[in-house]
Amino acid sequence: AWVHGDPRKVVYPTDSYGQFCGQKDTPNENKTFLFYFNILKCASPAVLINLQCPTTQLCVSKCPDRFATYIDVQASYRYKADHWNYFKQFCKPGFNNPRKSVAQVLRDEDCPSMIIPSRPFLKRCFPDFSTKNGVLTVANQTTFKDGRGKTRNVTDLREAANGINIVLDARSVGMKIFEDYASSWYWILIGLLIAMVVSLLFLVLLRFTAGVLFWIFIFGVIGIIGYGTWHCYWEYSHLKGTPGSDLTVYDIGFQTDFRVYLQLRQTWLAFMIILCVVEVIIILMLIFLRNRIRIAIALLKEGSRAIGYIMSTLFYPIVTFLLIAICISYWAVTAVFLATSGEPVYKVMANQTLCKYANLSCDPETFNKTNVTKLCPGAQCTFAFYGGESLYHKYIFIFQLANAFVFLWLVNFAIALGQCTLAGAFASYYWAFRKPADIPLWPLFSSFGRAIRYHTGSLAFGALILAIVQLVRVILEYLDHKLKGTQNSFTRFLLCCLKCCFWCLEKFIKFINRNAYIMIAIYGKNFCTSAKEAFYLLMRNVVRVAVLDKVTDFLLFLGKILVAGGVGVLAFFFFTQRIPIFAKEAPTLNYYWVPLLTVIIGSYLVAHGFFSVYAMCVDTLFLCFCEDLERNDGSTAKPYFMSASLHRILGKKELSPKKA
Numbered sequence: 001a002w003v004h005g006d007p008r009k010v011v012y013p014t015d016s017y018g019q020f021c022g023q024k025d026t027p028n029e030n031k032t033f034l035f036y037f038n039i040l041k042c043a044s045p046a047v048l049i050n051l052q053c054p055t056t057q058l059c060v061s062k063c064p065d066r067f068a069t070y071i072d073v074q075a076s077y078r079y080k081a082d083h084w085n086y087f088k089q090f091c092k093p094g095f096n097n098p099r100k101s102v103a104q105v106l107r108d109e110d111c112p113s114m115i116i117p118s119r120p121f122l123k124r125c126f127p128d129f130s131t132k133n134g135v136l137t138v139a140n141q142t143t144f145k146d147g148r149g150k151t152r153n154v155t156d157l158r159e160a161a162n163g164i165n166i167v168l169d170a171r172s173v174g175m176k177i178f179e180d181y182a183s184s185w186y187w188i189l190i191g192l193l194i195a196m197v198v199s200l201l202f203l204v205l206l207r208f209t210a211g212v213l214f215w216i217f218i219f220g221v222i223g224i225i226g227y228g229t230w231h232c233y234w235e236y237s238h239l240k241g242t243p244g245s246d247l248t249v250y251d252i253g254f255q256t257d258f259r260v261y262l263q264l265r266q267t268w269l270a271f272m273i274i275l276c277v278v279e280v281i282i283i284l285m286l287i288f289l290r291n292r293i294r295i296a297i298a299l300l301k302e303g304s305r306a307i308g309y310i311m312s313t314l315f316y317p318i319v320t321f322l323l324i325a326i327c328i329s330y331w332a333v334t335a336v337f338l339a340t341s342g343e344p345v346y347k348v349m350a351n352q353t354l355c356k357y358a359n360l361s362c363d364p365e366t367f368n369k370t371n372v373t374k375l376c377p378g379a380q381c382t383f384a385f386y387g388g389e390s391l392y393h394k395y396i397f398i399f400q401l402a403n404a405f406v407f408l409w410l411v412n413f414a415i416a417l418g419q420c421t422l423a424g425a426f427a428s429y430y431w432a433f434r435k436p437a438d439i440p441l442w443p444l445f446s447s448f449g450r451a452i453r454y455h456t457g458s459l460a461f462g463a464l465i466l467a468i469v470q471l472v473r474v475i476l477e478y479l480d481h482k483l484k485g486t487q488n489s490f491t492r493f494l495l496c497c498l499k500c501c502f503w504c505l506e507k508f509i510k511f512i513n514r515n516a517y518i519m520i521a522i523y524g525k526n527f528c529t530s531a532k533e534a535f536y537l538l539m540r541n542v543v544r545v546a547v548l549d550k551v552t553d554f555l556l557f558l559g560k561i562l563v564a565g566g567v568g569v570l571a572f573f574f575f576t577q578r579i580p581i582f583a584k585e586a587p588t589l590n591y592y593w594v595p596l597l598t599v600i601i602g603s604y605l606v607a608h609g610f611f612s613v614y615a616m617c618v619d620t621l622f623l624c625f626c627e628d629l630e631r632n633d634g635s636t637a638k639p640y641f642m643s644a645s646l647h648r649i650l651g652k653k654e655l656s657p658k659k660a
Contacts, residue, residue: 005337016382018344021059031059037112063125064115069147113147176590195603207304232272317609323414331407412463424521430624458527563607568600
């Protein structure tokens with residue numbers, strides 16, 4: 001890609017001769033904009049941007065700022081030389097013969113038949129459209145001369161105007177959004193800093209509030225379901241004796257107005273039974289799983305305590321973010337080089353619609369020596385697009401897939417490195433017999449060094465397996481997009497099944513990889529051995545895994561909502577100037593929702609970064625806890641390494657006094 005690619009094709013527009021506009025050290029260095037001889041020939045703005053408009057395209061230093069036609073300029077060039085000097089800058093380079101007949105000039109496309117007031121957008125000259133009293137105008141005019149003896153209405157340009165105006169309006173909104181960011185960026189940073197502090201406090205306080213938050217939620221759910229059951233019974237009793245309420249759902253059939261079903265006693269009876277069953281299930285689960293729930297909450301508290309001793313782990317996501325940013329940059333640059341690997345392709349552009357050579361490939365160096373110009377007067381060999389017929393160009397799509405695969409592999413490796421590093425740090429906390437005295441110095445840096453030195457191959461192998469599955473999913477999504485118009489229901493069904501299966505497989509592999517990396521960090525074994533041992537260990541504690549997973553997910557989700565919602569509410573009152581103390585400090589904004597959404601999304605991502613460390617901590621401690629239970633029995637010869645709170649929940653005898 002780096003040998004054949006040329007990113008200038010993306011940065012600079014290309015004229016009809018395949019030359020870049022605005023490129024340094026070329027004749028077009030000061031000509032940064034692309035000008036279209038006859039924009040009426042362009043079907044839509046998309047055609048303009050794709051450089052496939054069937055009209056001559058030239059690089060110019062500035063876009064036209066007035067209406068003018070070649071006929072008028074030629075008629076007055078003797079006594080209005082400045083008009084001709086202005087108009088000729090939009091003619092082909094070197095053309096300076098106003099005495100040449102209009103018919104010949106237009107046939108050879110030496111000059112445009114007309115110029116229209118334009119403004120640059122995407123480095124291309126587009127008509128300067130505007131509306132005046134609801135009427136489409138160009139430079140406050142509704143008509144213009146087309147240079148061929150006709151007066152045309154500006155609405156003839158509407159096909160191009162509609163799309164262009166949408167883009168230009170978006171550009172205007174974009175400028176306002178940029179202004180809002182420019183005036184509020186430091187307040188956004190303050191909001192994200194507040195989110196970071198709140199996230200940190202939430203994690204620290206979890207050791208004291210994890211149990212309280214969970215049980216408040218559980219009893220709240222029980223209470224809400226209980227109220228729902230009572231309300232269903234009340235509705236059921238209230239409808240007794242009401243005409244038509246004793247009908248069944250089967251009697252009335254399907255109704256589009258679902259309120260009809262609420263007039264039936266049978267509906268409320270069904271709701272009441274369902275809620276009663278759910279209530280009983282929840283209560284039974286709490287009774288039989290109470291000890292495992294207590295263990296899960298104790299592990300959550302232990303995770304908070306571990307992070308308190310190894311605070312540097314909270315900032316490791318920054319390292320992962322930087323590594324992923326490098327991976328994204330590498331992928332994007334390579335993808336751009338691949339996409340711009342084509343050679344210039346020239347096509348015959350003919351004014352005559354019946355020309356049999358139209359749109360055929362041509363060579364601009366030998367074009368004038370062929371019979372095309374004789375058979376199709378006015379035809380030109382102009383640049384169309386970038387492409388090629390070589391073996392390399394035919395397989396660019398395959399190369400893009402390979403580039404995407406490398407991208408997925410590198411990103412998964414960066415994530416795996418972070419998980420293994422954090423697991424090693426938290427494992428060193430758990431297996432310290434006396435906490436925190438026996439925790440090694442710089443546990444995070446030591447774990448990172450071990451992961452890089454000893455476990456790179458294992459992490460790369462796990463990332464490879466996941467990348468292969470993700471690449472298959474990408475290919476399936478591509479096929480689904482390509483086959484959307486097909487009417488073959490079996491094909492769509494098969495694709496849907498495959499997408500679902502590979503989605504489940506990806507989730508399963510992520511779960512296995514995560515726990516395999518923890519076992520790698522603890523024992524230093526290879527990936528396959530670690531994955532097998534982690535899987536069997538989890539299967540022997542499958543109920544504990546399910547309980548811990550759900551309890552952790554709930555508390556961390558609650559934390560993310562709390563952080564993002566709390567900071568978002570504070571930002572809303574600040575940016576809408578509803579806090580009297582800071583009313584004068586709040587910046588004046590075009591759209592207050594711009595910094596508000598940025599703060600909310602940013603706060604959620606900050607909280608997610610902190611809580612992902614916490615989730616990894618809990619998972620590591622859980623695997624260590626299960627290993628501790630299987631390897632040790634609490635005796636003097638084989639003492640438990642778990643904390644005193646976990647030991648008490650298990651109902652074992654107290655730990656030795658030295659283990660505080």
